[in-house]
Amino acid sequence: MTTTEAPAPAAADAPPGRRTRRRRGPTAPQWAAVGFAAPLLVYLTLFYAYPLWRNVDLSVHDYTIRAFVQGDAEFVGFDKYVEVFTSSTFPTALWNTAVFTFASILFQYAIGLALAVFFRSGFRLSPLLRAMFLVPWLLPLIVSASTWAWMLSSENGIVNSVLGAFGVPQINWLTSPGTALLAVTIANIWLGIPFNLVILHSGLQSIPGEVYEAASLDGAGPWRQFWSVTFPLLRPVSAITLLLGLIYTLKVVDVIWVMTTGGPGDSSTTLAIWSYREAFGTGQPDFSPAAAVGNVLIVIALVFGFLHLQLQRRQEES
Amino acid sequence: MSRRSSRNPWWKTALGVFFTAVMLFPVYWMFNVSLTRTADLRADPPHWFPWAPTTEGYEAVLAQQLPALGTSLLVGLGCVVLTVAIAAPAGYAVAQLRLPGRGTLNFLLLVAQMIPAVVMAMGFYAVYVRLGLLNTVGGLIVADSTIAVPFGVLLYTAFMAGIPRELLQAARVDGANTWRTFVSVVLPLSRNATLTVSLFAFLWAWSDFIFASTLDRNGDLVPITLGIYQYIGNNTTQWNAIMATAVVASVPAAVLLVVAQRFVTAGVTAGAVKD
Known part of the structure; x- marks a missing residue:
């Protein structure tokens, strides 16, 4: 990646055609480059920019399913946004999104890091076991979500059965307002551990072994080594991992929808779920508020996205 | 020892x-x-081992879900072809041909990956309703490919930037034009990148639920994820059949993990860890 701009000496003995790049206006090789990138540019315009534009358009009109087909929806400006912000679901969805996202990435990261450090020592079978840890991440989300739904089911679930053996009374994980968000968060933490493990493990590989040898010569035990060597040196990778996790978790729909559909009531409704439910989850699609919620979600995702890019740029400079 | x-x-x-x-x-x-x-299924305590295994569930899958498996396979393969066809030349343009504005393009691709799928689904729905592309396999392939294309371009770019310039210059000296160089030098050298991109494009399309449940919910051909979802809605007592479908739907993931584990790891870490 970093070698893209590196071969400056190679440019010196490049054919003369390349040196004309300094002049204004595209050169022949640059036209070739545009040609090779053309399918992508057309693709991004048609299948990213246009749907996103349609989405903005949806949010400032009053679209019903009929107006959808006929294309005669009334322009309502920011009314739909006002409707969304003043809705009683908004504070709940915002709070649930925050709890779901932060609890998920915090535990995914902590568990992923602990496992990465554990697997770093490279004992027998460790590559095989590490590979098996990838399984939850590769399964289709709907498969994992429905498995968790059955495991957490009130009467026949294995989780309640095990807890019951220790004398815990039956917990209605998915159907009581107090535990629904907790249940989907647990499932989501499980889903995210492999991603964190793989990235953090490969981050650990880039810490030279001599650093640890020096630390242990200085008499640092494993605990001390972790906090004064591993953790500080891993900070750039950790920051990127957490931010990527954040961006992914903000958009989660499948897991929550399959397990609780955001219920009971609004108790496990996040912004993404709210948007999905308004547009596709009920018999009566209400696209305009759904698009408004979706656009609010984009803004939140982009704020953290830019933070990520900023962080990455600063790392490249250092 | x-x-x-x-x-x-x-x-x-x-x-x-x-x-x-x-x-x-x-x-x-x-x-x-x-x-x-x-x-x-309703035994209390639940059976920890399938002492008396039954194939009821799998028989139900074979009887009812074969078309859905075929659809998913078709969507996955279509998505792979579309993604590679768009991402590989674009990666070449950015990494080796010094595309004007490549910094901006890179930035846009990173931003594109941050857009929630539910928002894209609504946008696609609005577009497809007019074009009559709802409930078509082609429409679903295009929508699913939006998950993989930005990732694919970034991965190809990173990989192709590592191809020594001397090799491409040698090809040019031998009289190959830009297209020839791409087809007979760059693409074969980028085999590993192609494998990684294809693997993820397939897996993401195979696993997709959001686009399938919004753009293809009433189609004649629904993918397996939607098959499972409709199963859950229809007969909540038949959890052995639901789980059997889930097992079958997990087969590609298992196969890919066994066959191509190092490409999976390469894909996960691409972009997140720089060295």
């Missing part, structure tokens, strides 16, 4: 096996339930 065993005590392996077992318990449970007889 003795040196290694003294440095890597057996208890670490034992602990590792234990952690893996805990982590994979839900996967085991899915498998276990898929083999449980309907009468035993």
Whole structure:
């Protein structure tokens, strides 16, 4: 990646055609480059920019399913946004999104890091076991979500059965307002551990072994080594991992929808779920508020996205 | 041998096996339930092992879900072809041909990956309703490919930037034009990148639920994820059949993990860790 701009000496003995790049206006090789990138540019315009534009358009009109087909929806400006912000679901969805996202990435990261450090020592079978840890991440989300739904089911679930053996009374994980968000968060933490493990493990590989040898010569035990060597040196990778996790978790729909559909009531409704439910989850699609919620979600995702890019740029400079 | 065993005590392996077992318990449970007889599903306590395995669930899958599996395969392969066809030339343009504005393009691709799928689904729905592309396999392939294309371009760019310039210059000296160089030098050298991109494009399309449930919910050909979802809605008592479908839907993931584990790891770490 970093070698893209590196071969400056190679440019010196490049054919003369390349040196004309300094002049204004595209050169022949640059036209070739545009040609090779053309399918992508057309693709991004048609299948990213246009749907996103349609989405903005949806949010400032009053679209019903009929107006959808006929294309005669009334322009309502920011009314739909006002409707969304003043809705009683908004504070709940915002709070649930925050709890779901932060609890998920915090535990995914902590568990992923602990496992990465554990697997770093490279004992027998460790590559095989590490590979098996990838399984939850590769399964289709709907498969994992429905498995968790059955495991957490009130009467026949294995989780309640095990807890019951220790004398815990039956917990209605998915159907009581107090535990629904907790249940989907647990499932989501499980889903995210492999991603964190793989990235953090490969981050650990880039810490030279001599650093640890020096630390242990200085008499640092494993605990001390972790906090004064591993953790500080891993900070750039950790920051990127957490931010990527954040961006992914903000958009989660499948897991929550399959397990609780955001219920009971609004108790496990996040912004993404709210948007999905308004547009596709009920018999009566209400696209305009759904698009408004979706656009609010984009803004939140982009704020953290830019933070990520900023962080990455600063790392490249250092 | 003795040196290694003294440095890597057996208890670490034992602990590792234990952690893996805990982590994979839900996967085991899915498998276990898929083999449980309907009468035993409500047993209390639940059966920890399928002592009396049944194939009821799998028979139901074979009888009802074969078309859905075929659709998913078609969508996955279509998505792979579309993604590679768009991402590989674009990666070449950015990495080797010094595309004007490549910094902006890179930035846009990173931003594109941050857009929630539910928002894209609504936009696509609005577009498809007018074009009559709802409930078509082609429409679903295009929508699914939006998950993989930005990732694909970034991965190809990173990989192709590592191809030594001398090789491409040698090809040019031999009289190959830009297109020839791309087809007969760059593409073959980028085989690993193509494998990684294809693998993820397939897996993401195969696993997609959001686009399938919004753009293809009433189609004649629905993918397997939607098959499972409709199953859950229709007969909540037949959890062995649901879990059997889930097991079958997990087969591609398992196969890819066994066959191409290092490409999976390469894909996960691409972009997140720089060295």
